[in-house]
Amino acid sequence: MAARDEEAGLGAARVLDGDEVQGVLSGAFYQAPPESTRMLRAERPTPKEKPTHYKVICISMYTKDLDQLDELVEKLKARGITKANRSALIRVALEQLDLDKVPRGL
Incomplete structure (x- = not known):
């Protein structure tokens, strides 16, 4: 050894x-x-102030829901809405949400 x-x-x-x-x-x-x-x-350049009107977050979503979200974004882009993206589509959905129509089992 x-x-x-x-x-x-x-x-x-x-x-x-x-x-x-x-x-x-x-x-x-x-x-x-x-x-x-x-x-x-x-x-040294002075650091820029961080924006306060939005925050970057991380959420979990099922892959099938992400696929559906991406399909909707692509359809919007095909219609000429070139700035469509996931977060913009979620914001639009939030504006249109009717809490009375949300299922209890969510």
């Missing part, structure tokens, strides 16, 4: 170059970029 461990050590030594390993360990590959390429804090 000891001979096998020695062989494994030699194999690793053949693959890894000592100078390269030392360079990685010393942080040579992770040094800060030269001063000429660094942007000073005052030069």
